Amino acid sequence: PEATHPKTPHSSPIPDSSNSIPPLSLKIGQKLNEGKTKQIFELVDQPGLVLVQSKDQITAGNAVRKDQMEGKAAIANKTTSCVFKLLQESGIKTAFVKQHSDTAFIATHCEMIPIEWVCRRVATGSFLKRNPGVKEGYRFTPLKMEMFFKDDANNDPQWSEEQLLESKFCLAGLTISQCEVDIMNRSTVAIFEILEKAWATQNCTLVDMKIEFGVNVKTQEIVLADVIDNDSWRLWPAGDRSQQKDKQVYRDLKEVTPEAMQMVKRNFEWVSERVKLLLEPQASGRVVVLMGSTSDMAHCEKIRKACTSYGIMCILRVTSAHKGPDETLRIKAEYEGDGVPTVFVAVAGRSNGLGPVMSGNTAYPVINCPPLTPDWGAQDVWSSLRMPSGLGCSTVLSPDAAAQFAAQIFGLTDHLVWCKLRASMLNTWVSLKLADKKLQACSL
């Protein structure tokens, strides 16, 4: 792959497979960086973006063992693309922009923070060596975080938070201080939990994972960068180490024979096939918003919009439990009749009969989201709160929160929805942290 990318700028003949941002061919510029597994090229016409090119080479023990494996780059590319797509659709900030070819993708240009963040659910590998007495299989709840300084000459030593703080790295103008360290720590946990949830749909245990962050040179934002591929995690199908599908298989080889390399490659292919399934919905549900009157339409549209942001279908209907109870029950039967998991949201002003009547007559969850008015709101809300025995409807006042609560219900079985909720929690936490940092800087 190196031969096709001379160091002087030229126009690449590689056609672009998708139809979004970049033009049909890329002007590949200077090689900015090269490591054990990939090369980074500047893109002449797209400042702020780079091309990340995988090499057909597999390494272990810091490149002591080095074998070419044909097709590995393509598999790694596929794995990275799918994983980054999942993370990005969930709402995690990453450097990944789009796939370019079998072995390359376009990313935002970052200055990389030279730390590998390791996150573990199950104790195995080097953790056991560093923590004698802990048996393989010990489960970390909460997740165990570790960091390693990327320093090949010294075999990537484990670092403490204090060591990272004291080295005062400055990347793309951003100094890595406590705030940035906390953001990376929190983000690593969220990213692990999202990938763990996704792999669980394939009956596969995400045992541990290592990732790297970069600072976007344009925005100075900390984003997940580099790649996530077979070299980045341990995956145990059905939680069984003997079926491991990750690079450990390669590290464990006593002798590198063509047959053994075929097995490693088959394993990698297993992952790259499964990884596509992580993007597929495992369950599909819907929200049905019932409004007592079209005068509540604006309130209901907000609920629909928020549902859509979670990827949940949302249907709006008009019915009054006071004035047309037969229709209310008929509509209810319509949605009970096709087997699609449904959450009902009842939007009725003044006296909310709609939610309670629904709740008394269906086993599906019912969320009251009454559009309260300043004049009588404080009194009206009791019609959503005080219920006869046997009813279990909830009441949520803001339309966004009603959609979020419905998403949390679907998130129990739909990992794509759960992942969006999880990333949103992280992003809120990061925003608060950055707002505080900015305020502190201003008041100095």
Ligand SMILES: Nc1ncnc2c1ncn2[C@@H]1O[C@H](COP(=O)(O)OP(=O)(O)O)[C@@H](O)[C@H]1O
């Ligand atoms: N989006 C990016 N922008 C700039 N540099 C990147 C980006 N993604 C990865 N890199 C860097 O490219 C280099 C090559 O990657 P790799 O072969 O994995 O190196 P290493 O052997 O150090 O792990 C690394 O220094 C990596 O941090």
Ligand SMILES: *[C@@H]1O[C@H](CO)[C@@H](O)[C@H](O)[C@H]1NC(C)=O
């Ligand atoms: C990798 O390359 C292929 C090549 O076609 C491209 O279509 C794809 O989008 C890229 N990502 C992965 C992995 O497949």
Ligand SMILES: *[C@@H]1O[C@H](CO)[C@@H](O)[C@H](O)[C@H]1NC(C)=O
């Ligand atoms: C990450 O954060 C947790 C919880 O605050 C802390 O216990 C842990 O030491 C941190 N890990 C690293 C590697 O900084």
Ligand SMILES: *[C@@H]1O[C@H](CO)[C@@H](O)[C@H](O)[C@H]1NC(C)=O
């Ligand atoms: C998932 O793993 C369990 C073992 O933990 C196994 O019994 C079950 O058959 C597997 N299911 C699928 C769909 O592979």
Ligand SMILES: [Mg+2]
């Ligand atoms: Mg690397």
